Amino acid sequence: MEPLVDDAPKPRRRTAVAALAGILVLAVAFLLVMGRNTDPTDASAEAGFARDMATHHAQAVDMAFIARDGSTDEDLRRFAYDIIVTQTAQRGIFMGWLQQWDLEQSSERPPMAWMAGGHGHAGPAAASAKMPGMATPEELKKLREAAGKDQEILFLQLMIRHHVGGVEMAEALLRQSDRPEVATLARHIVQGQTGEITLMTDMLRKRGAQPLPPTR
Incomplete structure (x- = not known):
């Protein structure tokens, strides 16, 4: 019996191997891309x-x-309304992401x-507010009970601190994620x-007040 001989020309075999390798590379690349496009996990x-x-x-x-509702200053009332509209809309986006x-x-x-x-949020603010910039229940009670200029000042002070915390959270997300929409x-x-x-710091200055000291 004559031995089996591979009659395929070597160049053709090399071409087939190269094609197979190319397919494998494309498959791996596809899986990597799909992995990056998967939805975020709970954690x-x-x-x-x-x-x-x-x-x-x-x-x-x-x-x-x-x-x-408590101020008669039209500029401050307009600014507060802008916060209501903007952050309510953004909150809806966050909830929509989770549903999606x-x-x-x-x-x-x-x-x-x-x-x-x-490990949770570290620092003194964690014991009371759990996340940066959040007002405590006592501070919110004081805000509701204040009136006139005193309420305006306290609102601006609390909201500046709140915004500083929000910026900190957003910057932390940017360090951890490049998911486009987020x-x-x-x-x-x-x-x-x-x-x-x-803007709020300038509003405070015009009322003869300064931002609150950092919480941590």
Whole structure:
């Protein structure tokens, strides 16, 4: 019996091997791309940011309603209304993301776990507010009970601190995620709230007051 001989020319075999290798490379690349395009998990920075920033925004809206309804200064009332509209809309986006990602709008994970590597938010603010910039129940009670110029000053002071915390959260997201829609909104929050901090600081100055000292 004659031995079996591979009659395929060597160049043709090399071409076939190269083609197979190319297919494997494309398959791996496809899987990598698909992996980056998968929805965030429950423990992801994106999900944590969406949940915690929604909570953060909800308090800002509550404080803005107090200021809008309690002040007679049209500039401050208009500014408070802008916060109500903007942050209510953004909060709806956060909730829509979670629904789109098939995730619950609340979680058993501690607030800010995504921001501090899974160990919650560190620092003095954690004991009272759980996330940066949040007003305490006592501060909110004082804001509701204040009136006139005193309420305007306290609102601006609390909202500046609140915005500083919001910017910190958005910047933390940007360090951990490049998911386009989330990163785009985070950058918008950084830019928008940084500008509003400058505006509120000027409003305080005109009322003879200064921002509150940092909480940590």
